[in-house]
Amino acid sequence: MPELPEVETTRRGIAPHLIGRHVTGVTLRRPDLRWPIPPEITDLLPGQRILDVERRAKYLLLHTKVGSALLHLGMTGVLRVLPPDALVGKHDHVDIALEATRTEGPRILRFTDARRFGCLLWQPAGETHDLLSALGPEPLTDDFDGDLLWRLSRGRSAAVKLFLMDNAIVVGVGNIYASEALFAAGIDPRKPAGTVSRVRYARLAAEVKRILAWAIERGGTTLRDFINPDGAPGYFFRELQAYGREGEPCLTCGTPIRQVVLGQRSTFWCPRCQR
DNA sequence: AGCAGTACCTGGTTGC
DNA sequence: TGCAACCAGGTACTGC
Numbered sequence: 152m153p154e155l156p157e158v159e160t161t162r163r164g165i166a167p168h169l170i171g172r173h174v175t176g177v178t179l180r181r182p183d184l185r186w187p188i189p190p191e192i193t194d195l196l197p198g199q200r201i202l203d204v205e206r207r208a209k210y211l212l213l214h215t216k217v218g219s220a221l222l223h224l225g226m227t228g229v230l231r232v233l234p235p236d237a238l239v240g241k242h243d244h245v246d247i248a249l250e251a252t253r254t255e256g257p258r259i260l261r262f263t264d265a266r267r268f269g270c271l272l273w274q275p276a277g278e279t280h281d282l283l284s285a286l287g288p289e290p291l292t293d294d295f296d297g298d299l300l301w302r303l304s305r306g307r308s309a310a311v312k313l314f315l316m317d318n319a320i321v322v323g324v325g326n327i328y329a330s331e332a333l334f335a336a337g338i339d340p341r342k343p344a345g346t347v348s349r350v351r352y353a354r355l356a357a358e359v360k361r362i363l364a365w366a367i368e369r370g371g372t373t374l375r376d377f378i379n380p381d382g383a384p385g386y387f388f389r390e391l392q393a394y395g396r397e398g399e400p401c402l403t404c405g406t407p408i409r410q411v412v413l414g415q416r417s418t419f420w421c422p423r424c425q426r
Numbered sequence: 427a428g429c430a431g432t433a434c435c436t437g438g439t440t441g442c
Numbered sequence: 443t444g445c446a447a448c449c450a451g452g453t454a455c456t457g458c
Contacts, residue, residue, distance in 0.1 A: 153452095154452095185434075185435090185452095185453085185454090209452075209453095223452080223453090224452095225435090225451090225452065225453090226435085226450075226451050226452065227435090227436085227437085227451095242436095265435085265436060265437065266434090266435045266436050266437075266450095266451090267434085267435060267436080268434070268435065268436095268451080268452065268453085269452095282453090282454090306428095307428075307429090308428085308429080309428075309429060309430090313429085313430095316452090318452090318453080325451080325452070326450090326451060326452085327451095414429095414430075414431085415430090415431075415432085415451090416450090416451070417449090417450085417451090
Protein backbone atom coordinates (compact mmCIF):
# COMPACT_ATOMS: atom_id res chain seq x y z
CA MET A 152 0.00 0.00 0.00
CA PRO A 153 1.97 2.94 -1.23
CA GLU A 154 1.76 6.14 0.74
CA LEU A 155 3.65 9.31 -0.07
CA PRO A 156 7.12 7.99 0.87
CA GLU A 157 6.62 4.92 -1.30
CA VAL A 158 5.47 7.01 -4.25
CA GLU A 159 8.44 9.33 -3.83
CA THR A 160 10.77 6.32 -3.66
CA THR A 161 9.19 5.04 -6.86
CA ARG A 162 9.70 8.42 -8.53
CA ARG A 163 13.36 8.51 -7.58
CA GLY A 164 13.83 4.95 -8.79
CA ILE A 165 12.27 5.36 -12.23
CA ALA A 166 13.11 8.99 -13.07
CA PRO A 167 16.76 8.41 -14.10
CA HIS A 168 15.60 5.77 -16.58
CA LEU A 169 12.86 7.93 -18.04
CA ILE A 170 13.97 11.53 -18.26
CA GLY A 171 15.18 12.52 -21.71
CA ARG A 172 14.06 9.26 -23.28
CA HIS A 173 11.52 8.79 -26.09
CA VAL A 174 8.46 6.58 -25.71
CA THR A 175 8.38 4.04 -28.53
CA GLY A 176 5.03 2.42 -27.80
CA VAL A 177 2.39 1.56 -25.21
CA THR A 178 0.94 -1.89 -24.55
CA LEU A 179 -2.38 -2.05 -22.71
CA ARG A 180 -3.32 -5.49 -21.47
CA ARG A 181 -6.09 -4.33 -19.12
CA PRO A 182 -7.42 -0.88 -19.86
CA ASP A 183 -10.01 -1.09 -17.05
CA LEU A 184 -8.15 0.15 -14.02
CA ARG A 185 -9.98 2.39 -11.56
CA TRP A 186 -10.98 4.39 -14.62
CA PRO A 187 -10.55 3.42 -18.27
CA ILE A 188 -7.18 4.39 -19.69
CA PRO A 189 -7.94 7.23 -22.14
CA PRO A 190 -6.99 6.99 -25.83
CA GLU A 191 -4.39 9.77 -25.52
CA ILE A 192 -2.11 7.33 -23.70
CA THR A 193 -1.81 5.14 -26.78
CA ASP A 194 -2.39 7.87 -29.38
CA LEU A 195 -0.26 10.75 -28.14
CA LEU A 196 2.39 9.33 -25.83
CA PRO A 197 4.37 7.25 -28.35
CA GLY A 198 7.01 9.37 -30.06
CA GLN A 199 7.15 11.85 -27.22
CA ARG A 200 10.20 12.51 -25.08
CA ILE A 201 9.77 12.36 -21.33
CA LEU A 202 10.92 15.72 -20.01
CA ASP A 203 10.44 15.20 -16.29
CA VAL A 204 8.92 12.87 -13.70
CA GLU A 205 7.03 14.73 -11.01
CA ARG A 206 5.18 13.67 -7.89
CA ARG A 207 2.12 15.58 -6.67
CA ALA A 208 0.45 14.07 -3.61
CA LYS A 209 0.48 10.35 -4.41
CA TYR A 210 0.23 10.94 -8.15
CA LEU A 211 3.13 10.60 -10.54
CA LEU A 212 3.30 12.70 -13.70
CA LEU A 213 5.38 11.77 -16.73
CA HIS A 214 5.67 15.10 -18.49
CA THR A 215 6.04 15.47 -22.26
CA LYS A 216 5.69 18.42 -24.61
CA VAL A 217 2.06 17.60 -25.49
CA GLY A 218 0.83 16.48 -22.10
CA SER A 219 1.45 14.25 -19.12
CA ALA A 220 0.69 10.68 -18.17
CA LEU A 221 -0.90 10.81 -14.72
CA LEU A 222 -0.40 7.68 -12.63
CA HIS A 223 -1.75 6.65 -9.26
CA LEU A 224 -0.59 3.40 -7.67
CA GLY A 225 -3.76 2.85 -5.67
CA MET A 226 -3.08 0.27 -2.99
CA THR A 227 -1.14 -2.37 -4.83
CA GLY A 228 0.37 -0.52 -7.78
CA VAL A 229 4.04 -1.03 -8.65
CA LEU A 230 6.12 0.64 -11.36
CA ARG A 231 9.31 -1.04 -12.51
CA VAL A 232 11.80 -0.42 -15.29
CA LEU A 233 12.51 -3.75 -16.98
CA PRO A 234 13.98 -5.24 -20.15
CA PRO A 235 11.36 -5.55 -22.92
CA ASP A 236 11.38 -9.35 -22.78
CA ALA A 237 10.54 -9.54 -19.05
CA LEU A 238 7.95 -12.24 -18.39
CA VAL A 239 4.42 -10.88 -18.23
CA GLY A 240 2.53 -11.62 -15.03
CA LYS A 241 -1.18 -11.77 -14.39
CA HIS A 242 -1.42 -8.21 -13.09
CA ASP A 243 0.98 -6.47 -15.47
CA HIS A 244 -1.57 -4.14 -17.04
CA VAL A 245 0.49 -1.58 -18.95
CA ASP A 246 3.96 -1.35 -20.51
CA ILE A 247 5.35 1.96 -21.72
CA ALA A 248 8.23 1.14 -24.04
CA LEU A 249 11.36 3.31 -24.05
CA GLU A 250 14.03 3.69 -26.69
CA ALA A 251 17.55 2.39 -26.14
CA THR A 252 20.09 4.94 -24.96
CA ARG A 253 23.86 5.11 -25.26
CA THR A 254 24.25 3.41 -21.91
CA GLU A 255 21.16 1.25 -21.66
CA GLY A 256 19.25 -1.02 -24.05
CA PRO A 257 15.53 -0.65 -24.69
CA ARG A 258 13.41 -0.71 -21.55
CA ILE A 259 9.79 -0.81 -20.53
CA LEU A 260 8.10 0.98 -17.67
CA ARG A 261 5.72 -1.67 -16.39
CA PHE A 262 2.62 -0.87 -14.31
CA THR A 263 1.49 -3.78 -12.16
CA ASP A 264 -1.61 -3.49 -9.97
CA ALA A 265 -3.34 -6.57 -8.56
CA ARG A 266 -6.38 -4.77 -7.13
CA ARG A 267 -6.65 -2.22 -9.92
CA PHE A 268 -7.27 0.70 -7.56
CA GLY A 269 -4.65 2.59 -9.49
CA CYS A 270 -5.15 4.70 -12.59
CA LEU A 271 -3.37 5.94 -15.71
CA LEU A 272 -4.87 9.13 -17.10
CA TRP A 273 -3.92 11.97 -19.41
CA GLN A 274 -3.38 15.63 -18.61
CA PRO A 275 -3.07 17.88 -21.68
CA ALA A 276 -0.16 20.32 -21.67
CA GLY A 277 -1.01 23.54 -19.90
CA GLU A 278 -3.96 22.06 -18.03
CA THR A 279 -4.37 20.73 -14.51
CA HIS A 280 -6.30 17.51 -14.21
CA ASP A 281 -9.46 17.66 -12.08
CA LEU A 282 -7.95 15.13 -9.71
CA LEU A 283 -5.14 17.54 -8.90
CA SER A 284 -6.99 20.82 -8.85
CA ALA A 285 -8.44 20.71 -5.33
CA LEU A 286 -5.48 19.25 -3.49
CA GLY A 287 -4.02 20.82 -0.37
CA PRO A 288 -0.32 21.59 0.07
CA GLU A 289 2.50 19.09 0.03
CA PRO A 290 3.34 18.08 3.61
CA LEU A 291 7.09 18.51 3.17
CA THR A 292 6.93 22.12 2.01
CA ASP A 293 6.68 25.31 4.05
CA ASP A 294 3.10 25.71 2.82
CA PHE A 295 2.15 23.06 5.36
CA ASP A 296 2.45 23.87 9.03
CA GLY A 297 0.60 23.81 12.31
CA ASP A 298 -1.05 27.16 11.75
CA LEU A 299 -2.63 25.88 8.54
CA LEU A 300 -4.07 22.88 10.38
CA TRP A 301 -5.27 25.05 13.20
CA ARG A 302 -6.91 27.62 10.92
CA LEU A 303 -8.68 25.11 8.68
CA SER A 304 -9.87 22.98 11.57
CA ARG A 305 -11.82 25.69 13.44
CA GLY A 306 -15.44 24.70 13.78
CA ARG A 307 -14.92 21.22 12.44
CA SER A 308 -16.24 18.27 14.36
CA ALA A 309 -14.71 15.38 12.42
CA ALA A 310 -12.07 13.33 14.21
CA VAL A 311 -8.61 14.88 13.91
CA LYS A 312 -7.31 11.76 12.20
CA LEU A 313 -9.87 12.06 9.41
CA PHE A 314 -9.16 15.76 9.13
CA LEU A 315 -5.45 15.02 8.73
CA MET A 316 -6.23 12.48 6.00
CA ASP A 317 -8.38 14.94 4.04
CA ASN A 318 -6.52 15.70 0.79
CA ALA A 319 -8.03 19.17 0.64
CA ILE A 320 -6.19 20.00 3.90
CA VAL A 321 -2.84 18.34 3.24
CA VAL A 322 -1.94 15.59 0.79
CA GLY A 323 -0.07 12.37 1.24
CA VAL A 324 -0.96 11.43 4.82
CA GLY A 325 -2.61 8.03 4.53
CA ASN A 326 -4.05 5.76 7.16
CA ILE A 327 -0.82 4.34 8.51
CA TYR A 328 1.21 7.54 8.73
CA ALA A 329 -1.79 9.39 10.21
CA SER A 330 -1.84 6.92 13.12
CA GLU A 331 1.92 7.23 13.50
CA ALA A 332 1.98 11.03 13.44
CA LEU A 333 -0.83 11.33 15.99
CA PHE A 334 0.95 8.86 18.24
CA ALA A 335 4.19 10.82 17.98
CA ALA A 336 2.36 14.08 18.68
CA GLY A 337 0.43 12.64 21.64
CA ILE A 338 -3.01 13.49 20.24
CA ASP A 339 -6.07 11.25 20.61
CA PRO A 340 -7.09 10.43 17.02
CA ARG A 341 -10.79 10.60 17.94
CA LYS A 342 -10.61 14.18 19.18
CA PRO A 343 -12.72 16.59 17.13
CA ALA A 344 -10.39 18.52 14.84
CA GLY A 345 -11.81 21.86 15.95
CA THR A 346 -10.88 21.25 19.60
CA VAL A 347 -7.15 20.65 19.08
CA SER A 348 -5.03 23.62 20.16
CA ARG A 349 -2.69 25.64 18.01
CA VAL A 350 0.34 24.42 19.95
CA ARG A 351 -0.64 20.80 19.48
CA TYR A 352 -1.18 21.29 15.75
CA ALA A 353 2.33 22.75 15.54
CA ARG A 354 3.60 19.54 17.09
CA LEU A 355 1.45 17.40 14.79
CA ALA A 356 2.63 19.15 11.63
CA ALA A 357 6.24 18.74 12.77
CA GLU A 358 5.71 15.03 13.39
CA VAL A 359 4.06 14.53 9.99
CA LYS A 360 7.09 16.12 8.34
CA ARG A 361 9.57 14.19 10.45
CA ILE A 362 7.93 10.81 9.88
CA LEU A 363 7.39 11.24 6.14
CA ALA A 364 10.94 12.52 5.63
CA TRP A 365 12.34 9.66 7.66
CA ALA A 366 10.29 7.12 5.69
CA ILE A 367 11.54 8.56 2.38
CA GLU A 368 15.09 8.35 3.71
CA ARG A 369 14.45 4.72 4.57
CA GLY A 370 13.46 4.12 0.96
CA GLY A 371 9.73 3.92 1.66
CA THR A 372 10.16 0.41 2.92
CA THR A 373 8.16 0.75 6.09
CA LEU A 374 4.90 -0.60 4.73
CA ARG A 375 3.80 -4.08 3.81
CA ASP A 376 3.28 -5.02 0.16
CA PHE A 377 5.62 -2.32 -1.07
CA ILE A 378 8.17 -3.23 -3.72
CA ASN A 379 10.52 -0.50 -4.85
CA PRO A 380 11.36 0.00 -8.54
CA ASP A 381 14.40 -2.25 -8.23
CA GLY A 382 12.16 -5.09 -7.13
CA ALA A 383 13.32 -5.15 -3.50
CA PRO A 384 10.52 -5.71 -0.99
CA GLY A 385 9.95 -3.51 2.04
CA TYR A 386 10.58 -4.41 5.62
CA PHE A 387 6.90 -4.69 6.47
CA PHE A 388 5.82 -3.12 9.75
CA ARG A 389 9.18 -3.29 11.42
CA GLU A 390 9.53 0.38 12.17
CA LEU A 391 5.99 1.37 13.09
CA GLN A 392 5.30 2.57 16.63
CA ALA A 393 1.53 2.30 16.83
CA TYR A 394 -0.03 1.00 13.62
CA GLY A 395 -0.87 -2.71 13.73
CA ARG A 396 0.17 -3.08 17.38
CA GLU A 397 -3.20 -3.56 19.07
CA GLY A 398 -2.76 -5.12 22.52
CA GLU A 399 1.01 -4.74 22.42
CA PRO A 400 2.68 -2.40 24.92
CA CYS A 401 3.10 1.23 23.97
CA LEU A 402 6.79 1.77 23.31
CA THR A 403 6.68 4.90 25.47
CA CYS A 404 4.62 3.91 28.52
CA GLY A 405 3.81 0.19 28.24
CA THR A 406 0.03 0.65 28.15
CA PRO A 407 -1.59 -1.74 25.63
CA ILE A 408 -2.15 -0.07 22.25
CA ARG A 409 -5.83 0.14 21.36
CA GLN A 410 -7.62 -0.13 18.04
CA VAL A 411 -10.66 1.86 16.99
CA VAL A 412 -12.35 2.29 13.61
CA LEU A 413 -12.59 5.85 12.29
CA GLY A 414 -14.03 6.48 8.86
CA GLN A 415 -14.05 2.72 8.19
CA ARG A 416 -10.30 2.57 8.77
CA SER A 417 -8.35 0.91 11.56
CA THR A 418 -6.72 3.40 13.88
CA PHE A 419 -4.17 2.52 16.53
CA TRP A 420 -3.41 4.67 19.55
CA CYS A 421 -2.15 4.71 23.11
CA PRO A 422 -4.89 5.69 25.56
CA ARG A 423 -2.33 7.04 28.01
CA CYS A 424 0.06 8.97 25.75
CA GLN A 425 -2.58 10.35 23.40
CA ARG A 426 -5.13 12.76 24.85
C1' DA B 427 -20.63 22.94 3.53
C1' DG B 428 -19.32 19.26 6.26
C1' DC B 429 -19.58 14.76 7.39
C1' DA B 430 -20.58 9.72 7.40
C1' DG B 431 -21.15 6.02 4.72
C1' DT B 432 -20.46 3.27 0.34
C1' DA B 433 -18.20 1.47 -3.63
C1' DC B 434 -14.49 -0.11 -6.13
C1' DC B 435 -11.09 -4.70 -6.20
C1' DT B 436 -8.73 -9.00 -5.14
C1' DG B 437 -4.74 -11.40 -2.61
C1' DG B 438 -3.87 -12.93 1.78
C1' DT B 439 -5.43 -14.50 6.16
C1' DT B 440 -8.57 -16.52 9.32
C1' DG B 441 -12.12 -19.61 10.74
C1' DC B 442 -15.00 -23.46 10.29
C1' DT C 443 -8.02 -29.81 2.83
C1' DG C 444 -11.43 -26.74 0.98
C1' DC C 445 -14.13 -23.10 0.98
C1' DA C 446 -16.33 -18.99 2.70
C1' DA C 447 -15.92 -14.85 5.14
C1' DC C 448 -13.38 -11.10 6.13
C1' DC C 449 -9.83 -7.61 5.86
C1' DA C 450 -6.77 -4.07 3.82
C1' DG C 451 -7.14 0.77 2.12
C1' DG C 452 -7.01 5.73 -1.41
C1' DT C 453 -10.24 8.22 -3.28
C1' DA C 454 -14.52 9.60 -5.61
C1' DC C 455 -19.09 9.56 -4.99
C1' DT C 456 -23.80 9.71 -2.62
C1' DG C 457 -26.93 11.31 0.51
C1' DC C 458 -28.11 13.47 4.75
